[in-house]
Amino acid sequence: MLPVTERLYLRPWRADDCDTVVTMYAKPQVMQWIPGGVWDRDKTSRFVTRMIEAHERRDVCIYPVVLKESATIVGHCGLNHLEGGAEIEIAYLVDDRFWRRGFATEIAGAVLHEAFHATNVDRIVAVAFPENLRSVAVMERIGMHPIGVARHFGADVVKYEITRSRRGAVE
Numbered sequence: 178m179l180p181v182t183e184r185l186y187l188r189p190w191r192a193d194d195c196d197t198v199v200t201m202y203a204k205p206q207v208m209q210w211i212p213g214g215v216w217d218r219d220k221t222s223r224f225v226t227r228m229i230e231a232h233e234r235r236d237v238c239i240y241p242v243v244l245k246e247s248a249t250i251v252g253h254c255g256l257n258h259l260e261g262g263a264e265i266e267i268a269y270l271v272d273d274r275f276w277r278r279g280f281a282t283e284i285a286g287a288v289l290h291e292a293f294h295a296t297n298v299d300r301i302v303a304v305a306f307p308e309n310l311r312s313v314a315v316m317e318r319i320g321m322h323p324i325g326v327a328r329h330f331g332a333d334v335v336k337y338e339i340t341r342s343r344r345g346a347v348e
């Protein structure tokens with residue numbers, strides 16, 4: 178089941194969501210710390226298509242984050258294959274119109290909960306450029322642990338992890 182929280186929920190992408198989120202992914206302030214930077218319409222469309230396909234084959238997936246009160250898409254969150262490899266990362270992004278309202282922490286915490294209760298994923302990582310302090314703060318607020326600096330996307334990034342066993346010990 179896709180996570181539902183007090184204020185937010187995840188749902189599968191629809192092809193026409195592309196028109197809604199294209200502005201968000203084109204904002205430099207939102208995409209500053211995303212490898213490769215801003216997306217144009219074509220890249221946004223390819224991402225939405227890829228995520229629809231991932232959901233259909235029941236692979237890990239990044240979903241739109243929807244605000245219950247208005248049905249507005251406020252960002253994205255979910256699980257992803259880190260750089261297409263074996264490690265599973267948690268991804269989150271919030272439109273800057275909705276920063277500092279606790280949305281990223283709320284939905285990312287629910288994604289971790291769902292992953293460890295409803296799937297057989299045992300370890301989830303998160304990476305961020307060290308300057309992306311807001312992202313690192315989210316990792317810490319959702320109970321992830323720093324495991325040092327790692328090389329991803331051709332850069333040094335901070336890496337955090339959470340494991341099923343370690344999470345089990347604190348829940």
Ligand SMILES: CC(C)(COP(=O)(O)OP(=O)(O)OC[C@H]1O[C@@H](n2cnc3c(N)ncnc32)[C@H](O)[C@@H]1OP(=O)(O)O)[C@@H](O)C(=O)NCCC(=O)NCCS
Nearest residue numbers: 207210269270271276277278279280281282304305311312
């Ligand atoms: C990373 C990102 C999602 C963090 O967003 P954020 O708004 O700082 O994080 P949260 O949604 O968890 O909100 C936390 C803030 O909301 C505040 N807040 C306000 N109301 C709140 C509430 N009801 N509940 C919880 N926190 C609340 C908190 O105090 C905190 O503010 P502070 O940073 O001033 O202490 C956002 O900066 C972003 O999308 N960046 C671009 C994409 C990106 O970098 N993604 C990560 C790639 S590694």
